[in-house]
Amino acid sequence: MADEEPETVHELRRHYHAFAARALPDPPLSDEELVAELRARAKSEAGSGRERAREEPQPTQQANGPETGQSGVGS
Amino acid sequence: MDEDKPGEDKDDGFAQFVSEVRPGLRRHAYLLCGDWHEAEDLVQNTLLAVLLRWDRLLWPEAARGYTRTTLYRTFLSERRHARWSTETSRAEVPERAADEQFDAVGDRLILAAALRELPARQRAAVMLRYLEDLDVTHTAQILECAPATVRSQTTRALASMRASLSRQG
Known part of the structure; x- marks a missing residue:
């Protein structure tokens, strides 16, 4: 079975570009409010020394990872 | 303890980083989760993890x-835990206003609807491979599985989406 279905991939990307071009709904917190909230949570977690339950990758793993495409988290 | 950087309110570049990546993160989180309420939580949890290692x-x-x-x-971790939890949060999220507002604007969210029909891991694999343009190896690294698994998941996902996209498109 083929790894890719070019037409479906093309269609997928076409819809994605249309989606990415649309304005997003307003977030519940502004950037400044979110950063303040995150810093408070980080301080609380660092203070309690609580281990995070979720799985988190090691930063060093990602430092060497390829960064391809322009549709990533920063776009 | 006061020297811990994550909680410090200072110019360490984190605020600027959040401003830069947040729109893209919110979009991808929405496509993964299928609704804005869950997506905002996912973005916050992700950025908190980033801040803790900033x-x-x-x-x-x-x-x-x-x-x-x-x-x-x-x-994926949250989805795994949700399967074992008694909470069926997704079906019961009360705050749908943002979804409805967003869905009402312009064309239908065909992409989100098609992705929503996929199992979580297939959805993640498809997004990494075809929307984030990562190769199979990098996708497998992120998903912590073998490259062959990525190939089989994307093949199955594309077959499902072909029907879905053509039905809706």
Whole structure:
């Protein structure tokens, strides 16, 4: 079975570009409010020394990872 | 303890990083989760994990790569835990206003609807491969599976989506 279905991939990307071009709904917190909230949570977690339950990758793993495409988290 | 960087309110570049990556993160989180309420939680949890390691993310590329990886792994981890939980949060999320407002604008969210029909891991694999343009090896690394697994999942996912996209398109 083929790894890719070019037409479906093309269609997928076409819809994605249309989606990415649309304005997003307003977030519940502004950037400044979110950063303040995150810093408070980080301080609380660092203070309690609580281990995070979720799985988190090691930063060093990602430092060497390829960064391809322009549709990533920063776009 | 006061020297811990994550909680410090100072110009360490984190606020600027959040401003830069947040729109993309929100979009991808929405496509993963299928609704804005869950997506906002996922983005917050992802950025919190990034902040907790901020002092070790020395380059912008490292921070972006770590953020992407954390987004997908956190999503899959939360989905795994949700399966074993008695809470069926997804079906009962009360706050749908943002979804409805967004869905009402312009064309239908065909892409989101098609992705929603996929199992979580297939959805993540498809997004990494075809929307984030990562190769199979990098996708497998993020999803913590073998490249062959990525190939089989994307093949199955595309077959499902072909029907879905053509039905809706």
